[in-house]
Amino acid sequence: MQKENCPPIKQWIVFNINIQELKKTYKINESLQKLEDDLIGLSSVKKRIQEITAILFMDKVRQDFGLSKYYPGLHMSFTGSPGTGKSTVASRMAELLQNLGYLTRGQLVVVSRDDLVAQFVGQTAPKTKDVLEKSMGGVLLIDEAYYLYKPNNEKDYGGEAIEMLLQVMENKRTDLVLIFAGYSEPMKVFYRSNPGLSSRVAHHIDFPDYTRQELLTIAKKLFQERQYQMSFYAEEVFLKYLDLRCQLPLFANARSIKNIVNRACFRLASRVMGHTGVFTYKSLINITPYDLILSTLFLKGLKIFPMTKIGYSTTNFDSKTIYQVLEYEKLNYVDKPGKVIRNAKVFDSYVWKNFYS
Structure with a gap:
């Protein structure tokens, strides 16, 4: 029997929560599976997103047990080259945060410096405020965020936009998640120059460049989505394309792959319309080496990597000529009847049995 004036004994209600059912309620597995389906590779990025989700x-589970609510910092930094999936991951994060109740709307708004900073006095604040209002309840991704800060330009108003972002990050952190994105090194300088901003970013995620094989997988997936397919030898040509393209500046990973896929589909349409009398199912879906090697990249690269078994003449070589690839045994190429190209160089690593297969 409880004595008078003694505080009542606190009764703890013990119950169990079905984790799998709760995951279904918050659509955790569904959102993570979408992330897996949307992105090739990027295992380190996916692992970080899974950790944040956990x-x-x-x-949420702790709240169901009556434990105190803890709101973790959600502002993020995505660093890496263009075309590595930063916008896709941001979209999936917005969806996850909405499902878990951290965001009310879950939309993704992507902007750059020009959307926030004006050129004249008094115009930056209204522009930035308008973007923030559209983003409330969702995720705001600022691409190439380091362009907001220009310390050597006294007439630049990027600092005004940064101050407004800092206020929102602190005062509206339950209504808006900011993600700052850009190349790794400039982003480090950006954060060092803005310590208040850096301290409010809880999660720094680096997006690595895709490997050669991952880029090929992305291309095959894009072709498949459009109901096309690369022939076996077309895949070899595509890999040679990657070897050349990756050496050039402004390579944008998956974004560049999407461009070459689109152009290959255009070339297939032009080839079939111009040279095929009867349409067949194969002719409508089969991407051949011809549809890839016509890229101007190969025309430039022929001086370094002639894409042909027969090689080229050191005395009379036209870099704009695309050579047809012959069978492996046919090494003696005859330019004109009775005349063999002399001093021809052979590149065995660039051989395809059938150029048009």
Whole structure:
């Protein structure tokens, strides 16, 4: 029997929560599977997103047990080259945060410096405020965020936009998640120059460049989505394309792959319309080496990597000529009847049995 004036004994209600059912409620597995389906590779990025999701999910479970609510910092930094999936991951994060109840709307708004900073006095604040209002309840991704800060330009108003972002990051952190994105090195300088901004970014995620094989897988997936397919030898040509393209500046990973896929589809249409009398199922879906090697990249690269078994003449070589690839045994190429190209160089590593297969 409880004595008078003694505080009541606190009764703890013990119950169990079905984790799998709760995951279904918050659509955790569904969102993570979408991320897996959307992105090739990027295992380190996916692991970080899973870790962040686990923290947020655990916070929800703790609340169901009556434990205190803890709101973790959600502002993020995505660093890496263009075309490595930063916008895709941001979109999936917005969806996850909405499902877990951290965001009310879950939309993704992507902007750059020009969307926030004006050229004249008094115009930056309204522009930035308008973007922030559109982003409330969702995720705001600022691409190439380091362009907001120009310390050597006294007439630049990027600092005004940064101050407004800092206020929102602190005062509206339950209504808006900011993601700053850009190349790794400039982003480091950007954060060192803005310590208040850096301290408010809880999660720094680096997006690595895709490997050669991952880029090929991305291309095959894009072709498949459009109901095309590369022939076996077309895949070899595509890999040679990657070897050349990756050496050039402004290579944008998956974004560049998407461009070459689109152009290959255009070339297939032009080839079939111009040289095929009867349409067949194969002619409508089969991407051949011909549809890839016509890229101007190969025309430039022929001086270094002649894409042909027969090689080229050191005395009379036209870099704009695309050579037809012959069978492996046919090494003696005859330019004109009775005349063999002399001093021809052979590149065995660039051989395809059938150029048009």
